Amino acid sequence: MKLTLKIWRQKGPNDKGQMVTYPIDNIDGDMSFLEMMDVLNNQLIESGDDPIAFDHDCREGICGMCSLYINGEAHGPDRGVTTCQLHMRKFSDGETIYIEPWRAKAFPVIKDLVVDRSSFDRIMASGGFVSVNTSGNTVDANAIPVPKADADNAFEAATCIGCGACVASCKNASAMLFVSAKVSQLALLPQGQVEAADRVLNMVKTMDEEGFGNCTNTGACEVECPKGISLENIARMNREYMSAMVK
Amino acid sequence: MSKSAILSSSIAKKYWMALTGLFLCLFLVGHLIGNLQLIFITGEEGKRAFNEYAHFMTHNPAIKALSYLTYFSIIFHSIDGIMLAIKNKKARPQNYAYNNPGANSSTPSRYMAVLGTLILVFICTHMANFWGKMHFDTIPLHTKTIEIPNEMGGEAQKVELYLTTKGDYVAAQQFEVRNETEFYVKDLDLKMGEGYKDLHGLVMSFFGQNKPGFDKNDLAPFAVILYMLAMATLGFHLWHGFSSAFQSVGVRVSSYKHPIEIAGKVFSVVVPGLFAIIPLIIYLF
Known part of the structure; x- marks a missing residue:
C-alpha cells in the first residue's frame, strides 16, 4: 500500500508548526496505524531526521494514551476503536492521510502530535x-x-x-x-x-x-x-x- | 457555591439557553395560531377576527406580561448565545488543517449561532414591519365599505364604516379620528368610541402583490421569498434546538430520548412550515 501522509510537525510548545508531507510505501493492510507510524519513524531515523513524536502506551485499546486526529476524525474513520486498534486496511492504496494532534486550548501541543492532557x-x-x-x-x-x-x-x-x-x-x-x-x-x-x-x-x-x-x-x-x-x-x-x- | 455560577458556569448558561428557547417555542405556537386566522377565515369575517385578535394581543394585561417575557427571552437567548459562541471559539484557538465534522454530527447542530443570528436579523425586520407599525405608527383603521342602492336609479352610494371595539359599525364621515384610534364627533371633544388598527390590511398588502382592495405593493414577491427563507432558517435552528434544549436541562434520558427527538423534528418542520405557507397563500390567492 502506497500512501501520502500529511503530518503536523511542531518542534516544541512555542514553535509555530506546520503540515509536512511524507510519502510512504510498502504498508501492509494488517498493520495498525501506530505500526505504520513506527515504519515512517524508522525511515526518518535512518535518514537522519527527527522522528515524529506521538503518544502511545498499551496498544491494546484500553490505556487511552494514543490520540491522533486522522482525516478529520479523532482516532480515524473507524468506530469504537482507538488509533492503536485502527488498521491500515481501512485506507485505500494511494490515499492521502491527514494526521494532526488534538486541537484544544486546554490540550496544548508539546511536540508534533503529542498534547498535554x-x-x-x-x-x-x-x-x-x-x-x-x-x-x-x-x-x-x-x-x-x-x-x-x-x-x-x-x-x-x-x-x-x-x-x-x-x-x-x-x-x-x-x-x-x-x-x-x-x-x-x-x-x-x-x-x-x-x-x-x-x-x-x-x-x-x-x-x-x-x-x-x-x-x-x-x-x-x-x-x-x-x-x-x-x-x-x-x-x-x-x-x-x-x-x-x-x- | 458562588451565586455567579448561576449565570456564568458553562452548564447554567445552557439551562438558560434551553429554558428561554423552549419558552420561545411556546410563543411560536401561539403566534402561529393567531397567524393562521389570516388564511382560514376569509372576507370581512377574517379581517374582523384578525384585527380583533391583534387588538386583544396589544391591550390585554396578561398578554402584555407574556410579551415582556418574550422580549426578555429573545434578548437573553441572543446574549447568552453570543457569550457561549465566544467562549467556544476561544476553546480551540487553532483549527484542524483537515476536518470532517459531517461524519459525526448534523449540519444544523454545528451552525446554531449562525442560524440564530440570521433569525435575530429576521426578528428585527419583522418587528419593524408589523409590531412597530402596530404599536407606534398611525395605520389605517378597520373600515368596511357598503353600497346603498339608489332606489331612484343611477349609481349606488358607497358608505364607509368604521368597526368599533364594541363590535358595531359606525359611519366614518360622522367622526374624526384622534390619537390613532379614537372616534370623536366632528368639532366636539366628545369621544364616541374606539376603532381597530387594520393590521390585516397591512399584512395583506405586504405579502399580496397589488391585491384588489389593498395598497399597491410591487415588492411583495421579495417579501414572500425572504419570509419563507427566514422560516427555513428557523426550521433548521429548531431541528437541533428543540431536542437539544431537553438534553441541556437533563431530561433527555433513554426512555424519553426517541419521543423527544421525533417531537423536535416534527415541530421544526410543521411550525415554520405553516408560518411559511401563510404569505405564500396570501400572495397566490
Whole structure:
C-alpha cells in the first residue's frame, strides 16, 4: 500500500508548526496505524531526521494514551476503536492521510502530535474520587447492594479511558462527555453520594477554568468516543449540576 | 457555591439557553395560531377576527406580561448565545488543517449561532414591519365599505364604516379620528368610541402583490421569498434546538430520548412550515 501522509510537525510548545508531507510505501493492510507510524519513524531515523513524536502506551485499546486526529476524525474513520486498534486496511492504496494532534486550548501541543492532557487530571483531582475508610475495617464494596441497572450504567460510564477524543471532536473543544462520564460513574453508586454535590460543582468549575468549551449537543463526541460513552451521561451531569446548585 | 455560577458556569448558561428557547417555542405556537386566522377565515369575517385578535394581543394585561417575557427571552437567548459562541471559539484557538465534522454530527447542530443570528436579523425586520407599525405608527383603521342602492336609479352610494371595539359599525364621515384610534364627533371633544388598527390590511398588502382592495405593493414577491427563507432558517435552528434544549436541562434520558427527538423534528418542520405557507397563500390567492 502506497500512501501520502500529511503530518503536523511542531518542534516544541512555542514553535509555530506546520503540515509536512511524507510519502510512504510498502504498508501492509494488517498493520495498525501506530505500526505504520513506527515504519515512517524508522525511515526518518535512518535518514537522519527527527522522528515524529506521538503518544502511545498499551496498544491494546484500553490505556487511552494514543490520540491522533486522522482525516478529520479523532482516532480515524473507524468506530469504537482507538488509533492503536485502527488498521491500515481501512485506507485505500494511494490515499492521502491527514494526521494532526488534538486541537484544544486546554490540550496544548508539546511536540508534533503529542498534547498535554493534564487538564483532565486536574478535573479529576477537583472531584473525581470517593471517600473511603482507611482505618483498617474497610467494608467490601460488594457488600453494598446496588441496583443492576445503576451498576451497568456506572460501569459503562467508567469505561471512559480519558483519551480526549470527545474534546478533539467537539466543535467547541468541550470536555462535557469526559466530565459527565466521571461524574456519572460515581453519582450512580451509593459510595459516590457523600461528595455528589461538591463533585459535580467542582469538576465543572475546573473544566470551565481549564478553557474547555460548552456543549452544543451536536453528539460528535458520542460518535467518535472509542468506548461509546453515551450523551445520556451529559444529561445526567446536567441534572446532577442542577440539584447541586439548588442545594 | 458562588451565586455567579448561576449565570456564568458553562452548564447554567445552557439551562438558560434551553429554558428561554423552549419558552420561545411556546410563543411560536401561539403566534402561529393567531397567524393562521389570516388564511382560514376569509372576507370581512377574517379581517374582523384578525384585527380583533391583534387588538386583544396589544391591550390585554396578561398578554402584555407574556410579551415582556418574550422580549426578555429573545434578548437573553441572543446574549447568552453570543457569550457561549465566544467562549467556544476561544476553546480551540487553532483549527484542524483537515476536518470532517459531517461524519459525526448534523449540519444544523454545528451552525446554531449562525442560524440564530440570521433569525435575530429576521426578528428585527419583522418587528419593524408589523409590531412597530402596530404599536407606534398611525395605520389605517378597520373600515368596511357598503353600497346603498339608489332606489331612484343611477349609481349606488358607497358608505364607509368604521368597526368599533364594541363590535358595531359606525359611519366614518360622522367622526374624526384622534390619537390613532379614537372616534370623536366632528368639532366636539366628545369621544364616541374606539376603532381597530387594520393590521390585516397591512399584512395583506405586504405579502399580496397589488391585491384588489389593498395598497399597491410591487415588492411583495421579495417579501414572500425572504419570509419563507427566514422560516427555513428557523426550521433548521429548531431541528437541533428543540431536542437539544431537553438534553441541556437533563431530561433527555433513554426512555424519553426517541419521543423527544421525533417531537423536535416534527415541530421544526410543521411550525415554520405553516408560518411559511401563510404569505405564500396570501400572495397566490
